[in-house]
Amino acid sequence: MNTINNNFIPDLSVDIAGMHLKNPIMTASGTFGYGEEFKDVVDLNLLGAIIVKGLSLAPAPGNKPPRIVETACGMLNAIGLENVGIEAFVRDKLPFLKKLSTPMVANIYGKTIDEYVGLAARIDDVDGISAIEVNISCPNVKAGGVAFGVDPRSVYQVVSAVRKASQKPLIIKLSPNVSDIATIAQRAEEGGADALSLINTITGMAIDIHTRKPKLANITGGLSGPAIKPIALRMVWQAVNAVKIPVIGIGGIVSAEDALEFFIAGASAVQIGTANFMNPSATIEILEGLTRYLKSNNMATLRNLYGTLVL
Amino acid sequence: MIQSDADILWNRKLGPMYFHLGLSLRGFEQAVPGQFITLRAQRQQSPLLRRPFSIHRLIQADNRVQGIEILYRTAGDCTRYLSTLAPGEKVNILGPLGNGFSLPDSGRIFLVAGGIGVAPMVFLAETLRQKSHPSEITIFLGGRTQTDLLCQKAFLDLGLRLELSTDDGSTGHQGLVTDLLKKHLTETKAHGIYACGPMPMLAAVAGLARSHAVPCQVSIETIMACGMGVCLGCALDDQVITDKYRHVCIDGPVFDAATLKFDN
Numbered sequence: 001m002n003t004i005n006n007n008f009i010p011d012l013s014v015d016i017a018g019m020h021l022k023n024p025i026m027t028a029s030g031t032f033g034y035g036e037e038f039k040d041v042v043d044l045n046l047l048g049a050i051i052v053k054g055l056s057l058a059p060a061p062g063n064k065p066p067r068i069v070e071t072a073c074g075m076l077n078a079i080g081l082e083n084v085g086i087e088a089f090v091r092d093k094l095p096f097l098k099k100l101s102t103p104m105v106a107n108i109y110g111k112t113i114d115e116y117v118g119l120a121a122r123i124d125d126v127d128g129i130s131a132i133e134v135n136i137s138c139p140n141v142k143a144g145g146v147a148f149g150v151d152p153r154s155v156y157q158v159v160s161a162v163r164k165a166s167q168k169p170l171i172i173k174l175s176p177n178v179s180d181i182a183t184i185a186q187r188a189e190e191g192g193a194d195a196l197s198l199i200n201t202i203t204g205m206a207i208d209i210h211t212r213k214p215k216l217a218n219i220t221g222g223l224s225g226p227a228i229k230p231i232a233l234r235m236v237w238q239a240v241n242a243v244k245i246p247v248i249g250i251g252g253i254v255s256a257e258d259a260l261e262f263f264i265a266g267a268s269a270v271q272i273g274t275a276n277f278m279n280p281s282a283t284i285e286i287l288e289g290l291t292r293y294l295k296s297n298n299m300a301t302l303r304n305l306y307g308t309l310v311l
Numbered sequence: 312m313i314q315s316d317a318d319i320l321w322n323r324k325l326g327p328m329y330f331h332l333g334l335s336l337r338g339f340e341q342a343v344p345g346q347f348i349t350l351r352a353q354r355q356q357s358p359l360l361r362r363p364f365s366i367h368r369l370i371q372a373d374n375r376v377q378g379i380e381i382l383y384r385t386a387g388d389c390t391r392y393l394s395t396l397a398p399g400e401k402v403n404i405l406g407p408l409g410n411g412f413s414l415p416d417s418g419r420i421f422l423v424a425g426g427i428g429v430a431p432m433v434f435l436a437e438t439l440r441q442k443s444h445p446s447e448i449t450i451f452l453g454g455r456t457q458t459d460l461l462c463q464k465a466f467l468d469l470g471l472r473l474e475l476s477t478d479d480g481s482t483g484h485q486g487l488v489t490d491l492l493k494k495h496l497t498e499t500k501a502h503g504i505y506a507c508g509p510m511p512m513l514a515a516v517a518g519l520a521r522s523h524a525v526p527c528q529v530s531i532e533t534i535m536a537c538g539m540g541v542c543l544g545c546a547l548d549d550q551v552i553t554d555k556y557r558h559v560c561i562d563g564p565v566f567d568a569a570t571l572k573f574d575n
């Protein structure tokens with residue numbers, strides 16, 4: 001007979017990038033707004049961390065529509081990092097987030113190293129921002145973003161420049177659109193990253209066969225959702241083996257089982273992205289699923305599962 | 312805004328491609344005409360995203376809102392799957408979402424619907440009917456053929472005036488629904504126009520409203536992923552609207568027609 005010991009509460013907590021998290025469930029930037037949007041359907045205090053929409057120095061209008069298209073088990077987006085800008089974020093969005101017990105991570109992106117440095121310096125002494133996630137991997141912004149993320153030298157340059165500008169923990173968000181993720185991960189670590197997060201979306205494309213036009217105005221976009229999970233898992237595993245700092249897994253996680261695969265591969269936390277669109281309560285349901293898994297396997301702490309891939 | 316599983320009360324076929332769905336659901340007391348919900352029925356991962364639907368009607372009993380009704384057309388994998396579900400099965404609902412129609416204090420009202428664009432108009436007509444005399448409300452229904460003209464009985468039961476048009480002339484005026492609207496605007500002073508339907512129809516309605524100086528609101532449909540203002544995928548650009556990058560889910564789906572661009 002299978003007996004489940006319900007007399008203990010499994011420990012899901014994890015220390016990562018200088019933050020103590022109640023659990024390893026984070027929200028992926030760009031899929032959770034500025035947090036407040038979800039307050040009616042998610043108890044935000046239950047989350048491990050909230051990562052907000054990517055912020056730039058000036059407000060950004062984003063790309064022309066159509067910006068999204070659904071594909072098999074996934075979606076392509078080319079939003080173009082539309083956001084309110086760092087000043088409006090600090091003034092209008094941060095006060096709500098500061099009231100939560102959940103740490104908040106500001107995701108930043110620039111078109112030049114100076115812009116990244118400017119953003120990091122601007123929020124370095126701002127209370128309520130527990131860490132900075134540096135997006136060097138967005139595929140949808142021209143003349144920046146991805147250009148930094150695909151070249152190991154520029155990865156080192158941008159990370160070390162941001163490192164000098166900020167005392168806050170730095171999470172570097174990596175692009176999957178590279179041939180050697182291990183080298184990129186190592187350059188980010190050498191530049192001073194406290195943690196890595198990957199993967200961002202995979203550059204993709206869809207065509208309307210009747211008009212023969214791209215389905216996205218931007219022509220190409222970033223593929224996300226369950227379709228990319230095997231690629232994400234492979235790259236997280238490669239990054240874990242290449243660096244000593246913690247790795248945060250992202251890519252197509254819609255269930256606790258998906259998240260568990262990333263932990264076994266060595267991820268210290270995960271981010272939930274497109275699943276928030278499919279099911280706004282996905283983060284909480286995944287959290288509940290993790291607790292059930294630990295209880296049914298009589299495991300006291302989730303950390304004991306990290307990096308236990310059997311080869 | 313709530314997210315909840317809802318029991319299907321009924322899922323009736325209304326014609327070749329149209330279905331009427333009744334859902335048992337709490338949390339919609341504050342819903343207003345023009346707002347929408349997103350629905351996910353499938354358990355599998357493709358189709359991936361929720362689908363947006365206008366609130367067609369509220370289900371009321373014992374002075375409480377007990378659920379909502381959805382009117383839908385089978386257009387893709389999601390709605391085809393939805394059409395196979397039976398009473399007692401569940402779907403997941405997020406809503407109410409977006410901004411509804413602003414209602415007038417008094418005066419003659421024209422409602423204009425093209426095809427499945429009639430979906431939000433029954434809730435709107437029922438709400439208007441609480442303040443306005445039925446003779447002051449006219450509903451213009453347009454479609455390709457007579458089976459595309461839905462909800463006629465609901466409007467007649469409310470005592471509204473009904474004007475019908477079809478592309479093939481199988482019912483009512485043969486031609487565009489905006490032909491009828493133009494004729495009535497010329498003959499009668501209207502105080503408000505509310506429209507939902509395909510973009511070319513909305514552009515034509517917006518043009519007529521402007522030339523007759525009648526306030527007009529239109530409900531716009533786009534592809535969207537989240538429905539709640541976080542993915543920013545449902546942006547309208549300056550080919551559609553004067554003030555570019557408005558988001559249908561949180562800035563709409565109802566927009567003042569004065570902000571719409573139109574050709575005629």
